[in-house]
Amino acid sequence: MAKYPFEVIEPKWQKFWEERKTFRAVEDGAFAREKRRYVLDMFPYPSSQGLHIGHPEGYTATDIYCRYLRMNGYNVLHPMGFDSFGLPAENYAIKTGTHPAATTADNVNRFRAQIKTLGFSYDWDREVNTSEADYYRWTQWIFLKLFEKGLAYEAESPINFCPSCKTGLANEEVKDGLCERCGAKVTRKRIRQWNLKITAYAERLLSDLDGLDWPEPIKLMQKNWIGRSEGANVVFRVDMKGADPVSFEIYTTRPDTLFGVTYMVLSPEHPLVDRITTDAQRAAVAAYLDAAAKKSDLERTDLAREKTGVFSGAWAVNPVNGEKIPVWVADYVLISYGTGAIMAVPAHDERDFEFAHVFNLPVRLVVSPVPPGPGEDYSAPPETCSAAYGFSVNSARFSGLPTAEAKEAIIAWLEEQGAGKRAVNYKLRDWIFSRQRYWGEPIPLVHCEHCGRETGETVVPLPESALPLTLPDVESYAPTGTGESPLAAISEWVDTVCPRCGGKAKRETNTMPQWAGSCWYYLRYLDPHNTGAFAAKEKIDYWAPVDLYVGGQEHAVLHLLYARFWHKVLYDAGLVNTAEPFRRLVNQGMILGADNQKMSKSRGNVVNPDDVVREYGADALRVYIMFMGPLEVTKPWVATGITGVSRFLERLWAIGEKPLTDTADFPEAKALEKLLHKTIKKVSADTASLNFNTAISAMMVYSSELAKLPAAPRPLWEPLVKMASVYAPHLGEELWEKLGRRESVSAASWPGYDEERATDDAVTIVVQVNGKVREKFSAARGSAKADVEAAALALPGTQKWTGGRVIGKIITVPDKLVNIVLKS
Numbered sequence: 001m002a003k004y005p006f007e008v009i010e011p012k013w014q015k016f017w018e019e020r021k022t023f024r025a026v027e028d029g030a031f032a033r034e035k036r037r038y039v040l041d042m043f044p045y046p047s048s049q050g051l052h053i054g055h056p057e058g059y060t061a062t063d064i065y066c067r068y069l070r071m072n073g074y075n076v077l078h079p080m081g082f083d084s085f086g087l088p089a090e091n092y093a094i095k096t097g098t099h100p101a102a103t104t105a106d107n108v109n110r111f112r113a114q115i116k117t118l119g120f121s122y123d124w125d126r127e128v129n130t131s132e133a134d135y136y137r138w139t140q141w142i143f144l145k146l147f148e149k150g151l152a153y154e155a156e157s158p159i160n161f162c163p164s165c166k167t168g169l170a171n172e173e174v175k176d177g178l179c180e181r182c183g184a185k186v187t188r189k190r191i192r193q194w195n196l197k198i199t200a201y202a203e204r205l206l207s208d209l210d211g212l213d214w215p216e217p218i219k220l221m222q223k224n225w226i227g228r229s230e231g232a233n234v235v236f237r238v239d240m241k242g243a244d245p246v247s248f249e250i251y252t253t254r255p256d257t258l259f260g261v262t263y264m265v266l267s268p269e270h271p272l273v274d275r276i277t278t279d280a281q282r283a284a285v286a287a288y289l290d291a292a293a294k295k296s297d298l299e300r301t302d303l304a305r306e307k308t309g310v311f312s313g314a315w316a317v318n319p320v321n322g323e324k325i326p327v328w329v330a331d332y333v334l335i336s337y338g339t340g341a342i343m344a345v346p347a348h349d350e351r352d353f354e355f356a357h358v359f360n361l362p363v364r365l366v367v368s369p370v371p372p373g374p375g376e377d378y379s380a381p382p383e384t385c386s387a388a389y390g391f392s393v394n395s396a397r398f399s400g401l402p403t404a405e406a407k408e409a410i411i412a413w414l415e416e417q418g419a420g421k422r423a424v425n426y427k428l429r430d431w432i433f434s435r436q437r438y439w440g441e442p443i444p445l446v447h448c449e450h451c452g453r454e455t456g457e458t459v460v461p462l463p464e465s466a467l468p469l470t471l472p473d474v475e476s477y478a479p480t481g482t483g484e485s486p487l488a489a490i491s492e493w494v495d496t497v498c499p500r501c502g503g504k505a506k507r508e509t510n511t512m513p514q515w516a517g518s519c520w521y522y523l524r525y526l527d528p529h530n531t532g533a534f535a536a537k538e539k540i541d542y543w544a545p546v547d548l549y550v551g552g553q554e555h556a557v558l559h560l561l562y563a564r565f566w567h568k569v570l571y572d573a574g575l576v577n578t579a580e581p582f583r584r585l586v587n588q589g590m591i592l593g594a595d596n597q598k599m600s601k602s603r604g605n606v607v608n609p610d611d612v613v614r615e616y617g618a619d620a621l622r623v624y625i626m627f628m629g630p631l632e633v634t635k636p637w638v639a640t641g642i643t644g645v646s647r648f649l650e651r652l653w654a655i656g657e658k659p660l661t662d663t664a665d666f667p668e669a670k671a672l673e674k675l676l677h678k679t680i681k682k683v684s685a686d687t688a689s690l691n692f693n694t695a696i697s698a699m700m701v702y703s704s705e706l707a708k709l710p711a712a713p714r715p716l717w718e719p720l721v722k723m724a725s726v727y728a729p730h731l732g733e734e735l736w737e738k739l740g741r742r743e744s745v746s747a748a749s750w751p752g753y754d755e756e757r758a759t760d761d762a763v764t765i766v767v768q769v770n771g772k773v774r775e776k777f778s779a780a781r782g783s784a785k786a787d788v789e790a791a792a793l794a795l796p797g798t799q800k801w802t803g804g805r806v807i808g809k810i811i812t813v814p815d816k817l818v819n820i821v822l823k824s
Contacts, residue, residue, distance in 0.1 A: 004653030006617030010730040014116055022744050023078065023121040027542045031075040038077045038543045039066050040522055040582075042551025042559070043128075045083045045514075046107035048092070051114045053599065053607045053625075053637065058550045058588040060622045061631050061690060063120045065548070067726035068687045070121075071750040077543050078121060079525040081128035082108050085136075086514045087165060087181050090439035093477040100439040100477070104131055114610065118618045119729045121746065126528045130517030131439070135524060137468035138534040139516050140444040142566065144461050145573060147445070151197040152433070154459060158269050158335065159432055160296060161189035166479035167436045168193060173558075177296045186296045194443060194510060196431040198565045202226055203424075204579075205564055213584040215632075221556045227427025229253045232411045234343065234420035236264060236316040238276050239324055248272055248316075251338040251425050254387075255414065256406035258320045259395040260345040260366035262356065264327045265309070268292040269335035276327060278313025285310050285329055292331040300331040307332055307355040319419035320410070321396065330355065336429045346385060353385035368393045372400055431562065433513060436485045438477050440511030442469045448498035448505040459508075460500045469507075485509050518559055519566040522546055522581060534575075541577055549582040552590075560585075586690065589634040591625070596636045607637050619728035620646045626692035626727065648700050649731055652724055655703065655712050656735045664713035668705075672716055673757065675702055680753035683723045692727070699723060714739070719751035767792045768819040769801040785812050792818040 017023065039062050044055060066078045089100040089107070108129060115122070128135055146152045160169040164184035168191065173180045198205075206226045209219045231253035238246040248266070252258075266273055268289045277285045288310040292300070299305065309330030316327050332351055333342050346356035346363040356363050363381040369390045372378070378393040389403035398406050414420030434443075444462040452458030462469060472493040474486050488494060488509040498505035520534070526543050527535035560582075567581040592598060593605025600606065612621045624645040629635040664673065679702040686695035699720065706716060718739060725732020725745040736745035760781065765788060767775035775797035779788055789810050792798055798820065808823040 004650055004731065004734075006619060006649075006730065009734045010117070010119065010618050013730045013733045014119060016733070016744070017119075017121070018116070018124070020744075021123075021125065022746060023123050024125055025075065025077040025079075025123045027539060028075055035073060036075045036077075036543065037066075037069050037547045038545070039069075039548045040078075040525075040546045040550070041080065042549070042555060043081045043083050043518070043521060044111060045086055045088075046104065046111045047088055048103070048107055050107075050110050051609050053591050053609050053612075054552070054588075055115075056118055056609055056621060057591055057625050057631075058552070059115070059118065059120055060625055061586075061588060061692065062548070062550050063622075063729075064626065064687060064692060064726050065690065066121055067729065067746055068750065070746055071722065071726070071748060073749075077126075077525070078123060079126040079128075080115065080120070080122040080124070081126075081521060081525065082111065082130065083514065083518050083521070084108060084129050084131040085440050085512075085517055087167075087437065087439070090437055090477055091165075093439070099473075101131065117613055118609075118622065121729070126525050128521055128524050128528050130521065133468040133470050134531075136441045136517065138524065139441050139512065139520070140462075140467050140469060141464060141534065142520060142570070143441075143512070143516070144444060144464070146196060146566075146569060147461055149569065149573075151200060151569065152194060153197065154192065154194055156190055156192050157195075157432075158188050158190050158293075159193060160186045161191075162186055165437075168432055168434060174296065177299055188293050188296065191436070192434075192510075193432050194434045194508075196433045196565075198431045198562075199426060199428055201565050201568050202228070202426040202428050204568060205428075205561065208564075208580055212580060212582070214582075215585065215587055218553065218556045218560070218585060218587065222561055225428060225557050225561065229425050229427075231255060231407075231423060231425065232414060232420050233339075233423040234258065234319065234414060236319065236341075236343070238272075238327065239315045239317055240276065246272065246276060248341050249339050250341045250343050251423060252343060253425075254345070254348065254407070255410045255420070256392055256395070256398070256401075256403050257345040257348050257366050258318065258343070258410060259392075259398075260347050260364045261318055261323075261325055261343040262346060262362040262364055263325050263344045264316045265330045265333045265342050265344055265355075266312070266327060267333040267335040267340040268329055268331055270329075270340045272341075273312065273329055276312055276314040277329075281311060281313035285312060288329060288331075295331060297334055297336070300334065303351070307351065307358050309355060309359065311359075319414070319417065326361075328355075328359075337427060338425055347382050348385055348387050350385055350387070364394060366392060366394045367403065431565075433516075434510035435513050436479050437511055438471065438474060438479075438486045440513065441516055442471060442487070443508040443510055443512060444469045445508040446496055446498055446505040447508065448501060448503060450501050450503040451498060454501070460498055460505065463499050466499065485511060487511070515558060515562050519563045520570075522549075522563075523570075523576065544576060545578045545580060546582045548584050548586065550586045550588060553587040556587075587632060589630070589632050591628070592634060592636040594637055594639065599637075612642065616642055616646050617649075617730075619731050620649055623649065623696060623727050627696045629693055631690050631692060645696075648696075648703065649728055651703050651707050652720075652728075652731060652735065655707055655717060656721075656738050658709075659711040660717075660739065661711045661713050662715075664716050666709055666713070668709065669713070669716070672705055672709075675705060676716055676719060677753040677758040678760075680719055680723065680751050681755075681758040684750070684753070687726065695723075696727060699727075721745070722748055722751050763815045765792065765815070766817050767795060767798055768817065769798065770822055771819060774798060774801050779815075781815055783815075785814070788812060788814075789818055792820070 041059055041062050066076045069076050084104045089103045092103050093100045160174050162169055162179040162184050164182045174186050179186055206228055232255040233249050233251050235247050235249050240246055309328045312327045312329055314327040315324045318325055344352040346352040347365045348367055365378050365382050367390045371391045372393050392398045392401050392406040398409055411422050446460050447458055448460050451460055472490050477486055494507050496505050496507050523535050526539045563581055570576045571579050595605050597603055624642040627645055679698050682698040683695040721735045732745050762778050763781050765777055765779050766773055775795045806823040808821045811819040
């Protein structure tokens with residue numbers, strides 16, 4: 001079989017597409033809204049390693065889909081860009097002195113070249129790069145909108161801190177107590193931070209998930225991260241004789257267990273700890289606070305870890321019964337969740353139960369699994385704890401109520417007494433938006449002491465005319481580790497003039513996190529060269545929102561949640577046309593090494609896409625990645641598999657080398673024509689539904705039959721070339737040209753099929769006796785009901801199970817089933 005010259009064909013057509021801007025998207029009003037599609041890949045961070053094999057998987061899937069849509073009359077926007085701010089380039093700069101911008105530019109150029117060798121139909125005129133000033137000008141502009149709306153605020157707070165990266169980390173960037181980027185153990189540090197008030201959108205971020213066509217596991221992950229719960233805020237007064245009244249509020253989902261509270265816990269960072277700690281306990285509490293500050297949130301909340309704590313010396317008063325209960329300080333309570341204080345009910349909470357046993361604190365049962373009987377004694381402490389619902393006991397007038405009723409009754413009583421109120425809480429915390437690094441977007445704010453004295457507002461936003469605020473050149477890129485970025489050492493950049501009063505001011509020296517640029521990049525693609533807005537309204541209205549978004553599951557919480565938050569802010573400001581940015585989300589599965597392990601250099605199982613392209617060609621790589629299995633599942637790379645795919649492409653090439661005829665005057669033509677229509681139907685449906693592996697299989701079967709002919713009949717060959725072109729576009733273009741076509745195959749119409757000829761003449765009828773399968777037989781499609789039933793009754797298997805029995809009725813499903821029901 002002839003080996004097709006991919007090394008010549010592929011560069012030829014890549015040059016053709018680029019010179020003619022074949023895939024340039026234009027806002028053409030002739031296309032109705034339902035005939036427009038915005039298909040998006042999660043853009044890559046341009047690392048020094050270049051593309052890995054996972055990148056082409058998602059990119060190939062969207063490219064096939066976009067090519068299919070264009071051939072079906074759709075106007076398609078399919079852009080690509082680069083998420084180019086990030087720690088790796090800065091860490092390389094620290095080691096070598098190379099400016100991160102230079103490193104990033106080199107990496108972007110390499111990525112772009114690699115992507116182009118794979119024949120993806122991107123509109124490269126719309127390329128964006130998040131580290132370029134004309135892009136991050138609008139990232140800064142959106143930040144100012146957040147600031148104007150009170151959604152950006154400054155606070156000194158405890159954060160996750162990476163001692164290796166020397167920067168703060170969001171909760172989402174900490175995995176198993178380690179920095180997601182470098183693997184170092186994360187500690188806690190109090191530093192000045194900018195935060196974004198994502199919690200203000202918690203309810204909408206949660207409820208709007210229901211209307212999205214996203215994988216259910218991804219929606220569940222976001223729901224769990226947001227963590228909505230209903231309960232009550234309850235106020236506990238601290239018993240401090242001779243001092244001003246002090247109280248603190250706790251949130252609980254189980255107000256029905258208030259009578260079971262035997263101690264209270266404040267987090268080590270709670271502002272009341274110092275105030276209520278007695279002199280006798282002050283040294284012990286101080287030592288405990290110091291130890292807790294060295295632990296990450298994950299360590300502190302690890303259920304397997306033995307609980308630690310210290311008694312503050314103070315006592316609180318339970319509002320439901322007036323009982324005095326000790327106030328402890330313990331690191332298993334986080335200041336970042338709820339109010340940073342809890343009521344402890346050890347009989348009905350596992351962590352409280354363990355803590356109570358370590359420190360010999362009382363355990364009081366207040367929920368029974370069964371309704372309490374008259375005179376039953378529940379005073380004995382339980383040997384185990386249970387958080388299950390049941391019936392209140394030891395709870396005064398609320399005893400005997402089922403849990404749900406007890407919760408409602410106690411909340412009503414608390415509100416009557418002014419001791420508490422109904423509340424909704426979320427696990428979601430505000431987004432720590434500061435990074436103490438150089439290679440990120442400068443935050444467009446200044447600090448002005450004069451304005452602070454005059455107006456009480458020391459933070460002043462830059463005017464839009466001052467954007468972009470660009471990064472200065474620096475001699476050292478190393479973070480200080482003290483809470484300030486390298487920018488803080490550049491006085492000629494830091495010292496500036498206040499845009500409000502004209503006095504002396506200092507620039508904000510924290511930079512934005514890498515997530516900032518990726519929060520809105522899908523909008524910049526709509527109008528990437530606009531200097532007056534992040535995107536013109538008419539272009540947003542033409543394309544938005546994204547119809548299909550494809551990327552890895554690892555972005556389920558971070559990127560997707562942040563992007564949805566920013567989008568909703570822009571929506572509320574009337575700047576975008578929908579409340580959600582991404583209609584449909586598809587996560588491609590991971591490609592494993594041949595050993596069924598995750599690819600890594602240490603395992604020696606990494607597949608370099610450049611090597612595959614060099615040996616087999618880009619089309620072979622594309623087709624094999626799609627042929628490996630369903631897009632969403634994880635699958636291993638099998639080297640022999642790409643050899644088989646390569647043979648399929650060589651077969652197509654060989655058919656194209658045969659004499660071309662305008663008619664199909666061969667004995668096999670009728671059967672092949674029927675197979676062609678079945679193939680078009682199958683490939684059409686499977687490509688539209690992203691089931692690419694089965695579409696490829698159908699084309700393989702048809703091509704094998706077509707290859708048996710001595711010539712290539714145009715009516716039987718041309719439709720296959722069109723279908724194959726969306727999967728193997730370089731080969732498709734070459735074969736199309738050999739068919740005498742002058743325009744790109746991407747401009748051709750997708751082949752149609754005749755439903756009658758795409759349907760099998762014969763069908764398999766299943767025969768059941770009393771609902772159990774006993775026989776099968778073949779019949780002509782559309783056979784009369786009486787004929788099908790007679791044939792079913794005459795079968796040996798049917799007679800075996802019906803002989804001597806009386807038939808009550810026969811249920812027939814045309815072309816599928818005959819069910820014989822016997823009288824009992």
